[in-house]
Amino acid sequence: MTSRRVAILIDGGFFLKRLPKLVPSNFCDSAEGVARCIRIMCRSHVRQLTGADKERWQDDVYRIFFYDAVPYAGSAHHPLENRPIDFGKSATAVFRRELFDILRRQRKVALRLGKVNRESDWAPPGDKVRKLLGTKSWLEGLDLDAVQQGASLTLTPEQLAEARRLKARWDEITPANVRLGLRQKGVDMRIGLDIASITLKRQADIILLVAGDSDFVPAAKLARREGVEFILDPLWQAINADLFEHIDGLQSGLRKPKSKAAVAAIEAADAANLPPEPNEPEDD
Template sequence: MTARRIAILIDGGFFLKRLPKLVASDQCTSAQGIATCIRRLCASHINQLTGDNDKRWQRHVYRTFFYDAVPYEGKAHHPIDNHAIDFAKSDVARSRHELFDVLRRQRKLALRLGKVTKEHDWTIKPALTKKLLHTRQWIGALDRLAGQAEDTPESTTSLELSPEEARSLLNLRELWHSLDGGTVSLGLRQKGVDMRIGLDITTLTLKRQVDTIILVAGDSDFVPAAKLARREGIEFILDPLWQKVNADLFEHIDGLQSGLRKPGAPANDNTQSRTERDQAQLQAPDEED
């Protein structure tokens, strides 16, 4: 069989977030385990496209591209837990750098790294922020206390609370005491990853380096690049790792195909045809992260 020229582009952040939902936990907790899952995904895609189970599947691969961001390595002080954080020494940074080292040693795999930058300081989760703002009405009794303090600044002030005001202040106290370290987050943002994916799709297309591009991603940011590839005659396949995609995206791709088995599917699921996979994907329940 004549070798195909297939490029597989993997959005690493999306892949690592979805992977625990698709494989057993012991297969995705180490760098070697994750690398094995990437090879399995790529081999499955190639075997489905070529129609065989040739162990030399990598001869059809132009290159596998894995996109991610170098973890944030700054320092910060946690406003609730009241301790210093060195992000460079965190478990996330350690495990991610370990994964990068393993992937750099993989055959026909190119690592494309953006970076994580700090855009703003600590913020409370949006849902909790809205809840806290609604507590303004609970402190109405304190307005009377403030007025007394202004009228007689040298005197001791006292405040009689109605049962409803007392309950409101106790609820407010309980709400603030419920805040823990997980209710706030530092304003970190990944940069440069989507740009690298778009540039590589464009380069692979215009230089005619491949005849098929498989993109493992979960959003629609790829649409402009996918349009270019398809206009130039490149087959463009999307693997959203069984996360449901919007129906209007189908006009911008040549098909859906999964490289990993759907959760709960029987062991022979990988024998499904592409048409069956497309139909199953359209009918799959919405699994937004």
């Protein structure tokens, strides 16, 4: 069989978000566990794409690219908890840096890191903001100037009901769901550039992308026009039907656990240094 080189590109943010839905918690609650899952997934993909059942599976790999962003290291004062927060010391930042350090030591793994910018101040989720805005007309009906001059505040039953609804809406806004406006930059651009570079330099025969959105379509079109096979692994997430015309195949490198036996297969595969046999992709 003619050897074919495989380039694997992993959207790290998407991968880390989907992983807890696919593997037991002990596989994704530490940087070491996540790195093991990445290795198992990549090994399984290479085995499926090349047909080679061998321990030195990296021989068929051009490179494994992991795309993510350097954690935000700034600080900000939380408006509800009334305390400063150092984002560079958060559990998320510590986890990401530890994972990056582990991946840097892996054979044929390359990190492509964007950055995280602060684009806006603290804000609750949009749906809760919309609920609060709906109370504006009631608040405008209160004569607070009269109260300030010594008049008593008397509420009608309707106003009292509105006041209770207003309190309930504010109670829904907790410190946990008020977030600073941080946004990842440069990751999608790096994925697109690497697809184009790998394609035009003929560095791989197959590009396998682990991602969940369609931002890669222009780069995928270029790869396919130049004769590179383009495979997508959406980690069992459903994709739009029209996306199939822009890829050469859909496959999974991790099993979708449906039973204790499927979970045990993942654990046994890692212990034996073998890839688990994946199921055929299906919609959520």
